[in-house]
Amino acid sequence: MERFRKIARNLRARQTSAEAKLWHAxxxxxxxxxxxxxxxxxNGFVVDFVTLDGMLIIEVDGATHSTPAExxxxxxxxxxxSALGFHIVRVTNMDVYENLDGVLDMIDRTLRPS
Incomplete structure (x- = not known):
């Protein structure tokens, strides 16, 4: 577990600009x-963003996430x-850069379904 905490700290220190923009919001x-x-x-992975109360994980994907292996x-x-009970949403860097309000609205609607 300590290994993943160190990885998480390292990732926070060198977050992408899209992650920084979403984090600010x-x-x-x-x-x-x-x-x-x-x-x-x-559970052995480091997620970009999570609300534990809402059981929602948000992953911000760049271009590397389009390869078959990724x-x-x-x-x-x-x-x-999903097996742990989380809902996962994926947004692209471009979504964050070009439509942050839409991304935030989608996250909000996911957390509070009508």
Whole structure:
């Protein structure tokens, strides 16, 4: 477990600009009062963002997530998280850069389904 905490700390220190932009919008309970964590270890993986109360994981995917190997790795991660009761949403870097309000709205709707 300590190994994954070190990995998470390292990832937080060198987050992508898309992750930084989304984190700015999520941190400090800025989205409808939900507490989010960034680069948080869960069951042998480190997720980009998670709200434990909402059981929601948000993954911000760059171009490398479009290769067949990465897509299979992402699918395996999603299977593990789903088995733990988490809902997973994936957004692209471009989604964050070009439509942050839409990303935040989608996250909010996912956390509070009508």
């Amino acid at each position: 999520l941190r400090g309970r800025r989205l409808a009062g939900w507490k989010f964590r960034r680069q948080h270890p869960i 897509m299979e790795r992402d699918a395996e991660r999603s299977r593990v998280f």
